[in-house]
Amino acid sequence: AQRVTQPEKLLSVFKGAPVELKCNYSYSGSPELFWYVQYSRQRLQLLLRHISRESIKGFTADLNKGETSFHLKKPFAQEEDSAMYYCALSPYSSASKIIFGSGTRLSIRP
Amino acid sequence: EAGVAQSPRYKIIEKRQSVAFWCNPISGHATLYWYQQILGQGPKLLIQFQNNGVVDDSQLPKDRFSAERLKGVDSTLKIQPAKLEDSAVYLCASSPQKAAAVEQYFGPGTRLTVT
Numbered sequence: 486a487q488r489v490t491q492p493e494k495l496l497s498v499f500k501g502a503p504v505e506l507k508c509n510y511s512y513s514g515s516p517e518l519f520w521y522v523q524y525s526r527q528r529l530q531l532l533l534r535h536i537s538r539e540s541i542k543g544f545t546a547d548l549n550k551g552e553t554s555f556h557l558k559k560p561f562a563q564e565e566d567s568a569m570y571y572c573a574l575s576p577y578s579s580a581s582k583i584i585f586g587s588g589t590r591l592s593i594r595p
Numbered sequence: 596e597a598g599v600a601q602s603p604r605y606k607i608i609e610k611r612q613s614v615a616f617w618c619n620p621i622s623g624h625a626t627l628y629w630y631q632q633i634l635g636q637g638p639k640l641l642i643q644f645q646n647n648g649v650v651d652d653s654q655l656p657k658d659r660f661s662a663e664r665l666k667g668v669d670s671t672l673k674i675q676p677a678k679l680e681d682s683a684v685y686l687c688a689s690s691p692q693k694a695a696a697v698e699q700y701f702g703p704g705t706r707l708t709v710t
Contacts, residue, residue, distance in 0.1 A: 585638045
């Protein structure tokens with residue numbers, strides 16, 4: 486079964502501290518992985534995707550096929566990072582379909 | 596460019612009533628998606644259109660939900676009759692192509708409360 490698991494519903498860290506949002510997936514093939522973000526009162530939007538290998542707003546995510554994980558990391562959290570983060574998977578067999586995790590609310594304390 | 600538009604933004608109905616949501620995708624986007632997001636969960640795909648044809652409706656409760664995308668542009672999602680468990684945010688998204696896993700652009704959503 487295709488599934489995305491985000492074990493933490495809420496993650497609270499202090500400004501300047503490192504952040505790691507965990508994501509594990511279940512898929513028999515090689516999927517494409519994404520992180521989507523929803524800031525307060527804004528629309529859900531793409532943050533980054535694993536094939537781009539980019540750093541967006543200081544965030545990076547490495548796909549670990551052995552552990553089937555795609556954790557989102559940032560070395561120094563900023564208050565504007567407070568948002569809801571969703572890990573998502575797209576199976577290559579149905580390339581435009583996206584399966585979302587349940588989300589992690591990141592709260593950055595000043 | 597203008598984003599995905601949805602209306603209404605909020606709707607409160609009683610169970611067993613019917614309701615319809617409207618979505619206008621980004622101009623030129625061939626693919627349109629409807630998602631259901633229940634509180635505390637991630638968005639779940641209900642139906643995907645490619646132009647005016649259905650690509651995937653495997654998770655659409657067809658006994659009560661229906662959707663159409665006439666002329667391959669705007670789309671409507673209808674629930675009839677509504678149940679309490681249909682309370683959720685209904686998100687519409689669009690993307691420019693189907694062949695690759697590309698970015699989906701989301702609308703603001705319609706928050707439905709069924710009492």
